Amino acid sequence: MTAPTYEPVIGLEVHAELLTRSKIFCRCSAAFGGAPNTNVCPLCLGMPGVLPVLNRRVVEFAIRAGLATHCTIANRSRFARKNYFYPDLPKGYQISMYELPICVGGWLDVLTDGTSRRIGLTRIHMEEDTGKNIHDAHGDASLVDYNRSGVPLLEIVSEPDMRSVAEAGAYLRTLRSILQYLEICDGNMEEGSFRCDANVSIRPAGTTELGTKVEIKNMNSFRNVERAIAYEIDRQAEVLESGGKLVQETRLWDVDRSETRSMRSKEYAHDYRYFPEPDLLPLVVEPAWVDDIRGTMPELPGPRRERFEREYGLSPYDADVLTQRKDVADYFEAGIAAGATPKEMANWVMTELLRIVREEKLDRALVISDWPLTAAQLAGLAKLVQTGAINRNTAKGLIARLRGSGRDPAELVAAEGLTQVSDRGALDAAVADVIAKHPAQVAEVKAGKERVLGFLVGQVMKATGGKANPQMVQELLKTALR
Numbered sequence: 245m246t247a248p249t250y251e252p253v254i255g256l257e258v259h260a261e262l263l264t265r266s267k268i269f270c271r272c273s274a275a276f277g278g279a280p281n282t283n284v285c286p287l288c289l290g291m292p293g294v295l296p297v298l299n300r301r302v303v304e305f306a307i308r309a310g311l312a313t314h315c316t317i318a319n320r321s322r323f324a325r326k327n328y329f330y331p332d333l334p335k336g337y338q339i340s341m342y343e344l345p346i347c348v349g350g351w352l353d354v355l356t357d358g359t360s361r362r363i364g365l366t367r368i369h370m371e372e373d374t375g376k377n378i379h380d381a382h383g384d385a386s387l388v389d390y391n392r393s394g395v396p397l398l399e400i401v402s403e404p405d406m407r408s409v410a411e412a413g414a415y416l417r418t419l420r421s422i423l424q425y426l427e428i429c430d431g432n433m434e435e436g437s438f439r440c441d442a443n444v445s446i447r448p449a450g451t452t453e454l455g456t457k458v459e460i461k462n463m464n465s466f467r468n469v470e471r472a473i474a475y476e477i478d479r480q481a482e483v484l485e486s487g488g489k490l491v492q493e494t495r496l497w498d499v500d501r502s503e504t505r506s507m508r509s510k511e512y513a514h515d516y517r518y519f520p521e522p523d524l525l526p527l528v529v530e531p532a533w534v535d536d537i538r539g540t541m542p543e544l545p546g547p548r549r550e551r552f553e554r555e556y557g558l559s560p561y562d563a564d565v566l567t568q569r570k571d572v573a574d575y576f577e578a579g580i581a582a583g584a585t586p587k588e589m590a591n592w593v594m595t596e597l598l599r600i601v602r603e604e605k606l607d608r609a610l611v612i613s614d615w616p617l618t619a620a621q622l623a624g625l626a627k628l629v630q631t632g633a634i635n636r637n638t639a640k641g642l643i644a645r646l647r648g649s650g651r652d653p654a655e656l657v658a659a660e661g662l663t664q665v666s667d668r669g670a671l672d673a674a675v676a677d678v679i680a681k682h683p684a685q686v687a688e689v690k691a692g693k694e695r696v697l698g699f700l701v702g703q704v705m706k707a708t709g710g711k712a713n714p715q716m717v718q719e720l721l722k723t724a725l726r
């Protein structure tokens with residue numbers, strides 16, 4: 245008998261911290277960081293007798309997220325108390341939503357290997373974040389910072405519709421991209437403003453019954469989510485293969501040991517004794533307000549990616565890279581508006597600019613405020629290459645010099661005499677000189693060793709201080725050695 249192959253079944257729960265200025269039920273700042281316990285008041289410290297007041301902006305953000313993911317926006321929803329004890333939750337309960345969430349039943353399309361799949365959303369609800377426990381290095385004391393207590397969260401729950409690690413990764417990236425486009429969450433996983441728990445089970449391929457699911461927590465990067473899910477799929481298959489039984493439980497991803505380990509048996513909803521929050525009225529959302537919000541929705545990443553392919557003739561891959569973040573897509577289009585061709589601008593943004601952005605982590609916030617070059621400067625460089633005024637290498641070398649200078653690339657090139665040498669006479673002389681100086685290599689090229697031609701091109705480039713038009717040099721050499 246051959247071992248059965250297993251099909252993974254994956255559902256994801258995302259917690260997204262919202263970019264409101266104040267917290268969900270009080271006026272304290274919702275900003276990340278700050279000295280511990282400075283953004284707090286009696287309400288978010290859970291003092292008895294205080295009354296929460298719902299932040300209207302949080303509701304607006306939840307509706308935006310729901311509209312962007314094709315959810316039904318509930319006309320009437322309700323907050324609920326989720327009861328449990330933990331030092332970072334001084335009230336002993338978290339205000340969340342339970343049986344009547346604000347958004348239900350949406351979906352989003354995700355791309356893996358060029359194929360689109362539709363992943364269902366179960367619900368989106370609002371809740372308050374908890375404080376943060378800080379365990380000291382010696383392990384003999386735990387501190388609590390309540391700055392995060394009461395920061396607004398959206399919990400976005402998917403259906404168990406994903407069937408591979410790649411699909412789970414694509415779903416998360418797509419969802420984060422949408423929230424960033426809506427400007428409601430900065431999507432920073434390292435700072436915890438975009439967090440993910442995964443429900444993973446497996447079943448024999450071809451069957452439809454769901455297996456025993458395990459929840460994985462504590463994954464703070466896309467890479468860790470993917471690694472943890474892959475590990476868990478393998479672990480579950482091994483347990484079943486060896487005749488064991490899986491238990492429903494919560495497991496923690498241990499980054500250092502690259503494994504999941506059991507944290508506690510899975511809690512069930514009834515363990516939390518949910519009940520309607522008595523301090524808040526049921527939430528009624530007028531359809532007219534939803535229509536107003538619908539009217540202010542931006543073009544979202546999926547439609548924008550398709551437009552980039554259609555309008556600018558970009559490949560699906562390029563269009564995808566350029567539209568994952570709204571600020572990058574805006575930057576690209578600003579360069580087109582400044583006169584660069586789409587192909588050239590795409591090339592410069594993807595190969596040079598985004599590399600610097602990644603290396604220097606300039607994309608930590610929602611919007612990149614210190615681009616290495618302005619879109620107009622990069623478009624200027626692209627245009628100089630398009631027209632043949634400078635070659636690609638000269639242009640690359642100019643990025644560091646233009647950075648922070650505010651200078652116009654054309655002006656810099658003119659001022660420093662960097663214009664590409666395309667003058668036939670000057671190049672002919674340099675080519676003849678190089679041929680005379682390297683008879684051995686010339687003989688090799690003539691004997692059919694094409695790659696030695698590159699060496700001769702390099703010598704001509706060197707002789708012209710890197711300013712020669714490389715295509716022209718190559719043509720001239722080929723003609724001369726034919």
Ligand SMILES: [Zn+2]
Pocket residue numbers: 267270271272283284285286287288289394
């Ligand atoms: Zn407060």
